[in-house]
Amino acid sequence: MPNNYQAVRQNKADRMGPGGSRRPRNSHHATATAASAASRQDGRDPEHEFDIIAYRTTLWRTFFFYALSFGTCGIFRLILHWFPKRLIQFRAKLCSVEHADMVLVVDNHNRHDICNIYHRNQSGTDHTVVANTDGTLTELEELRWFNYRKLQYTWIDGEWSTPSRAYSHVTPEALAKSAPASGLKADDVALRRTYFGMNVMPVKLSPFYELVYKEVLSPFYIFQAISVTVWYIDDYVWYALLIIVMSLYSVVMTLRQTRSQQRRLQSMVVEHDEVEVIRENGRVCKMDSSEIVPGDVMVIPPQGCMMYCDCVLLNGTVIVNESMLTGESIPITKSAISDDGHEKVFSMEKHGKNIIFNGTKVLQTKYYKGQHVKALVIRTAYSTTKGQLIRAIMYPKPADFKFFSELMKFIGVLSIVAFFGFMYTSIILFYRGSSIRKIVIRALDLVTIVVPPALPAVMGIGIFYAQRRLRQMSIYCISPTTINTCGAIDVVCFDKTGTLTEDGLDFYALRVVDNARIGENIVQISTNDTCQNVVRAIATCHTLSKINHELHGDPLDVIMFEQTGYSLEEDDSESHESIESIQPILIRPPKDSTLPDCQIVKQFTFSSGLQRQSVIVTDEDSMKAYCKGSPEMIMSLCQPETVPENFHDIVEEYSQHGYRLIAVAEKELTIGSEVQKVPRQSIECDLTLIGLVALENRLKPVTTEVIQQLNEANIRSVMVTGDNILTALSVARECGIIVSKKTAYLIEHENGVVDKMGRTILTIREKSEHHTQERQSKSVDLSKMSNSECQFAISGSTFSVVTHEYPELLDQLVCVCNVFARMAPEQKQLLVEHLQTVGSTVAMCGDGANDCAALKAAHAGISLSEAEASIAAPFTSKVSDIRCVITLISEGRCALVTSYSAFLCMAGYSLTQFISILLLYWNATSFSQMQFLFIDIAIVTNLAFLSSKTRAYKGLASTPPPTSILSTASMVSLFGQLAIGGMAQIAVFCWITLQPWFIPFQPTHHDNDEDRKSMQGTAIFYVSLFHYIVLYFVFAAGPPYRASITSNKAFLMSMISVTIGCILLVVFYLSPIQYFLGCLWISQEFCFIILAVALLTAIISVLYDRCVDWISTKIREKIRQRRKGA
Template identity: 20%
Template sequence: MTTPMLAGDRGLTAAEVAERVEAGAVNEAKRHTSRPLSAILRANFFTPLNAVIAVLAAIAIGFTAVEEGFLEGLKQGLFAGVIIANIAIGTIQELRAKRTLDKLSLMNRSNAKVLRDGEVQEIDPARIVRDDLVYVEPGDRIVVDGPVVESRNLEIDESLLTGEADPVAKAPGDEVRSGSFAVAGTGLFRAEQIGADSYAAKLVEEASKFALARSELREGINRFIKLINWLIVPIALLLIISQLADAANWRQIIVRTVAGIVPMIPEGLVLLTSVAFAVGVIRLGARHVLVQELPAIEGLARTDVLCLDKTGTLTEGGMDVDEIRPINGSDNAAVWVALAALRAADDSPNPTMQAVAAHLEERGVADPSWRVIDVMPFSSARKWSGTRFTDNGTWLLGAPDILLEHGDPVALEADVLAAQGLRVLALVTAESASTTGGVTGVKPQALVVLRQRLRGTAAATLAYFKEQGVKVKIISGDSPAAVGAVAAQLGVDGAADTVDARRLPEDPEELADLLERATIFGRVKPHQKQAFVKALQSRGHTVAMTGDGVNDVLALKDADLGIAMGSGSAAARSVAQVVLLDDEFATLPHVVDEGRRVLGNIGRVSNLFLTKTVYAISLALFIAVGAISAWMLGNDPLPYPFLPIHQSLINLFTIGLPAFFLALAPTFERAKPNFVRRVLKFAIPAGICCAVPTFIVYLLSLAHDGTDSQLPQTTAAITLFCLALTALAIVARPYVWWKFLLVGVCAASFVAVVSIPPLADFYELELPGVWNTTVAAIGVGSGVAALLFWLVVRPKHLKD
């Protein structure tokens, strides 16, 4: 494309570019769209939980092998298979997610524009060389640093670097820095600091990085793991000390102690959380949704307020000129010619000017070649653009309620048109106008009426969020009447009560009160969108914000979840956590569903793993206290009831296998807060209800059959399995056919192990007799009753 600049400099030649490439003066800052393979392997292989399980497995295998042979040792170390499963499944899913992220990030990547050999060329930002002249227009990110060479009212937003919301006008010689973006005007700057030398290069790239940002889900799981790590060591020591009375069987004591420690570790919880996130990335990727930060998957599931920018979200990107209506007394031909001159003078036409240009082209209106003195580019803060011509005066195009006096008949006519859902601009002449000093001597010449294209799926999508209890706030820079009319067409509640943002209260508390009541806002400036987000967050809301323009960047950055449109500005896409690459607003319900699947299923899986941890800790404490008491009373030692092979069997059919299916199952339950509290409210009573009957049944069977028999451990194993399976059945609700099948297969598999002699011998169990079966049945019955009462039918005041 030919440069629209008036620069005498033609930029670098092809030969000069080749010289700089040869010298390595290229913008080669690394772009990490996802974790590299080495990091994925390292994260899956070398984890604290894997290390602990590996050590415990080595102990169990080694001490068993000394007395019973290597094969018996391997049998007791079967629980270490979870390490292999963790590594294999986690690595495979992360690699699949990496491929998806890399592919989508490439689609989301914006080219840079450079002036070379007198033409503006679009190139990959990594191909910028030192001394390139970089061309920028509204919405472009600044990807390298350097001084401005030419400026046509160029304004740069540096809020991501400095925190200052007001755009900064740039004149020749002023510096621009990477991490900022253009909001108005056009310009050329020379690339001097490139690659790793550029200011805030990391800031620019972080927006597309495979990042594990703040996540309530991950933080909660990490809190569980830290707590368990603190508990394991003292409980393990107490368990070992309690077994020392039986010093003659010290090897078996150590192996049984390992069996007591292993179930305390939620070994698969981190794995399944990572897998659920990774699968979420893959599923959303298939819908052309780029998740730039993984916790964004859970973000929209937690959202209770969704702020929508009308243009580009509820409406499609383009628009069409409905009519150009000259004001009484205006020369119709002069209006058309003036619009053609404004279009010709605009280096970077926005969608409105593009629609006007298309309309003029259809009617054969040519550029009159008026001589330009000054171009005033459109700004979302000013709401108008214009040009000062040498012989034809100053012409402006912008919002009627900004350019015209309040009460002006033309402004009232514009309001009537806007109330019909049309977008209306005023074409005026002015005695003087500047981007800093305002406008004087305005005379209206025409109204430009545009028809916006509503998204066909917008109404259904808004109805979905209403049904799900998510409040929607529609905020736009358009006139309140126009925004309200669009909202009414889409069936939004409160569309008749629009709020003009120019009369918003300054006090944050008053603003928050208004936002709680109102739904539709017009004439909203960029910094006000940011204030909206902060005010809603101050009332405890989780806020998601959608947008596509540079005026949305501040709000997107501060929202709990920023959602950008794929065709939007590079600046908007760079700060959003989620990018809808196909611009389809109707995709958002799928993002919500995916978030709910992750949150709901990881909550279920966490219930299972923490229940296991609680009953393992409880049993270890019961055995330790019982063994010490028996030793003090001079009675026979009280051995731990299980070997590692028993725990492997119970864990496989009550947690390992079902948790994998539950973690990836579809679910549409609404996200609930207080993840840690909710999981503990289930796991603690469930774990105790499993541990207490198991311990009592074990004591009774031990007193009846003695320590030399396998019946006590078989009876205890049956009791614990039945109770843990009951907890699984409660967690799996609500039921569909495959969940019934899952629970049934797990139960049948355990029964088969106990009933089939070769399998029972392998797992060192034996079929119980009438007495043991009766004791186990009583224990299971009491435990199931307690589980059902505390977790299902207990009074509501106890649940709360």
């Protein structure tokens, strides 16, 4: 345990969160601060990594902190409130964890939070127990912990750990044996509750005063408050009232949204219900679910129930619905955990088939005859998988997008401009003899002009409208800031089955294998002697169940089972009493068959990692094991002499035509009554191949059209699937992911064949629609193949070889491969992360089941689900096809361009007005209050809100929209428009002084509207009105990212009305209106000159914008082509 300062890199995946296995810590290393020590633990999920730095408050630091806070009337404390890191550094000093009383937590997105450390010493009544990684308890002399985002972090063995530490480093066999047969004792339950707490996930409704406090203390509202104060003192009451109303509306809407989200979260968290738990002396007790603790053994009732914790199934099997968590609407079979020899350490990800998750519904149980189905509780409250979903919604990750960081940088630049404007104003007005009060007010007023308080709000309007339109199209979003990110997507990864293709499959053919000979296609399954064995295998090797007289389970299993003509029912007979088994599933052959009934007495569920599933079946005469799975995997498990010589060629032929293939094998058994104790690896070996099933997986109707649109938009489509590589390649050709005109290559490897460096040799096979041609490569030659005429496909096993043996090729590989087959869930996530590493903005679209990790890792994860919120992704589409991808990208582009346009308009407006005021301050005058009000409300605010309502353009352009507001093109456009408008104002400012009727401004010593009326001010006011309108016309982006402004009737009518009103205002001098606005008389001839200048300015502005846009588009296209060809 370190003795010096402590900065610990933590990972919630475990040590600290569900699922991960505990990893050894790296050695401590010195940091930049005084001999401080740090340790880093890398984790599976970067979202769950953060730094924890220990601090201890001191008396003198605390004294100075409160002294400065009171001395500055809270301003010092408010500033530190925005910078938690500086706050804790001012109040406390670095120290070891043992002496700390607070910590600074820095998450992976550089967000800072300060948490108090609590401690409790061991005594007669206070227990200081913690959980070990095997689930047992240990008592410490002192317990130190802090609470962060609904989880408790405890200092154990030199690291911060959460309650998820329990059962995080234990073998499956040890986990099963750790369940107390007679239940936990009362004392043990009490000890566990002191550490794990109650099994509740309270989502409190925050009091309104607390929500208001948090909202109004943001820098945005503080700046608005200062601005309103300045305007009120300056008698600019009307606009101040408008900003107050807008701010109050914004606060109310934010509070309403926050309260609505809290209520929605509360509805997602069913507090508690009655459950059955085995407690002391083996009694089954009914208790409230809030009272269970990890280590309890629950009894799952036969009729099913809702689950309120994460638990591991100890015996029997259960059918559960996990749609609330993953979006997978198909019931899933969970089996009892066992030591199958494949996984040495228990983990939440790899043993998901043995875990019943919190928030899921158990539909049915299959139980030991006369015994209970039991499950060991391993996670409760916010440590559960459902707790992760709730916390992900409560603490969403910020948008990983440079647009917002650049906005803050530009506001910083505007602040610098405002500072110089402040100094200019102070000097000029002081020189002109203005009062100190007038100098201060005018200088501060200039600051509020340069940095418009409404800028952040206006830039967020586009996201608000886009989210509302997405909701209308049944696309739900729990992270609105991600919508802008969707506008920059250039790579979309698709799962295949259920995403690109239909969920269901159609039976195509059966090929029977007998004595290493493969038969002809059988398109209609029968139970004759030729295929009765393989038909029985198909009818029994599954995890189907009957719920309310309907078959439920994997669609593939349902299709195959229905083809056999067999029927399924729960077996209540006594014929299986000699076999130690759960209640067997009775499989009956068709009525016209002479075959006997058979019983499924043991199931090994399908695993995407193992690519197979198996069952043990018994009938009157024998006991057999049947196994089915991918042809490659089943072949590797079969005795070589039972596999036909041409089997591989036949598999390849079917795969090339896009068929889904399932190989079937069998094995004679003589186990007897110990069937439930037999390990999986002893069953799935030395098999005999007996058949091959071909299934047709049709594309969804919209798939090809959507892929074509993405291709035309130069958005790369990638297929990431667990299916066979040739099948995936065939489907990719059919839908357009693999372009038929281009050459496709398969990147493969052969186990055991290595080069001089001991690395597995990679081979490249040219793949056409009808044949393959092998070509050996030294792997590094892949660089020669990465051109626009080549496309690659790779399997998960080869991808793993490249990852471990050729890491230098990985970034290049993910850029040239369009098909990734036989990919495990963790490999899908790795692929998405590497695509992001090479600079791509990645979307992942899947069904939310095996794709959860990849969906969460992507910039924009899209889950096709019937649920409105899923743990899998920030976006959920209720329409279960990929048309939502086009919608999301187009709406993202629209929102991005809307924000981009709003920024340019607001920046142009503020700097144009800044130029106006600088000119007028030269004569110690300014616009009148009503002139400011007319500009700010009638023109800017009006056009800003209405222009953001423009809908997305129908279709995707071949070039993406700009993603940087500080790009050369945007800055050239903005400052060019400012120069054009500025020259127009300067021309009018100087030209009017040459007129014979011109009356120079005579400053008074009053600070009111009479001190602001001048002919020069009136002339600049008139000409600037049109420039504001021109800015909104020029920067109101239309096609190809937004619809034309003519489609936005409200904006178009408003712009026309404002333009006509301004023309009438300039041309016709109506005394009441001009007096109300604070305008002085100007000759009509000069008014027409002003109109001519405004018209010329508008023409030049439009032409200039079109030139800049054309040039920047050409430059971006050349850069894109150069990068594509590199």
